[in-house]
Amino acid sequence: xxxxxxSPETEVAVSISVDGQAVSVPEGSTxxxxxxxxxxxxxxxxxxxxLTPVNACRxxxxxxxxxxxxxxxxxxxxxxxxxVQTDSDRVKHSRKMVLEFLGSGxxxxxADDLNAWSEHYGADPNRYGPDAETMNEPVKIxxxxxxRDYDKCVLCYKCVSACGDDAQHTFAISMTGRxxxxxxxxxxxxxxxxSACVYCGNCVAVCPTNALQFKTEFDLRQAANWRxxxxxxxxTICSYCGVGCNLELHTQDxxxxxxxxxxxxxVTWGNLCIKGRFGWQYVxxxxxxx
Numbered sequence: 001x002x003x004x005x006x007s008p009e010t011e012v013a014v015s016i017s018v019d020g021q022a023v024s025v026p027e028g029s030t031x032x033x034x035x036x037x038x039x040x041x042x043x044x045x046x047x048x049x050x051l052t053p054v055n056a057c058r059x060x061x062x063x064x065x066x067x068x069x070x071x072x073x074x075x076x077x078x079x080x081x082x083x084v085q086t087d088s089d090r091v092k093h094s095r096k097m098v099l100e101f102l103g104s105g106x107x108x109x110x111a112d113d114l115n116a117w118s119e120h121y122g123a124d125p126n127r128y129g130p131d132a133e134t135m136n137e138p139v140k141i142x143x144x145x146x147x148r149d150y151d152k153c154v155l156c157y158k159c160v161s162a163c164g165d166d167a168q169h170t171f172a173i174s175m176t177g178r179x180x181x182x183x184x185x186x187x188x189x190x191x192x193x194x195s196a197c198v199y200c201g202n203c204v205a206v207c208p209t210n211a212l213q214f215k216t217e218f219d220l221r222q223a224a225n226w227r228x229x230x231x232x233x234x235x236t237i238c239s240y241c242g243v244g245c246n247l248e249l250h251t252q253d254x255x256x257x258x259x260x261x262x263x264x265x266x267v268t269w270g271n272l273c274i275k276g277r278f279g280w281q282y283v284x285x286x287x288x289x290x
Contacts, residue, residue, distance in 0.1 A: 110210035152211035159203035201277035
């Protein structure tokens with residue numbers, strides 16, 4: 001008798017067609033996974049490799065043969081013999097419209113990826129005119145760690161996911177309001193120091209538009225001294241405990257300006273605690289009398 005108790009399960013592959021190219025991916029993969037395997041770059045906003053898809057932005061939609069509507073590639077699982085088009089006129093028009101709507105009501109000046117895709121699809125938010133409604137709110141600065149700029153928020157929900165089930169399980173923030181009153185807020189819209197926020201900064205890490213950003217970065221931008229082209233990134237291990245979280249130290253003028261963590265690291269998956277994300281000032285050794 002053959003003992004199958006400890007034998008590894010056989011991985012089932014699913015074959016589909018993407019832009020005329022045959023692609024095989026493991027069962028349970030998404031259309032977006034298949035596009036990536038085929039070498040096709042697909043725009044995403046609300047998707048994150050370490051987050052559960054929420055289908056909020058619809059910029060990753062593709063045309064699926066037999067489907068009446070365009071489908072979100074980030075969450076639709078592959079099925080045998082699917083025929084997918086990622087660059088049809090219908091897909092390009094839909095993506096262009098999404099990017100134009102966002103750009104007409106939100107400040108995307110610091111959303112480099114979105115701006116690149118807007119240029120790719122020829123999106124022109126200005127065609128909606130100067131009267132297009134925006135949030136038009138001052139930046140919220142409530143501490144020295146990070147800021148909130150609602151004028152840049154596209155309501156992608158990634159910060160809510162990172163604060164909730166996908167990472168921190170703090171549930172300090174959620175979606176509230178409707179229409180132009182919709183926003184990401186703390187309970188009863190209270191200030192961050194009085195909320196359940198533990199300042200892990202995982203919400204900052206996943207924000208695609210810089211609506212959430214390090215206070216150090218914000219201050220440098222305000223002083224017109226934020227220079228990504230002069231920055232270097234060094235990977236190291238967090239020194240605070242024995243978990244082994246990987247840190248990416250972003251430095252400019254020989255000073256740390258912010259800290260991130262790799263999305264594909266098996267310990268952190270892009271997430272950190274308050275010490276790893278914000279507790280690096282001691283490295284500078286500044287003597288200021290404190």
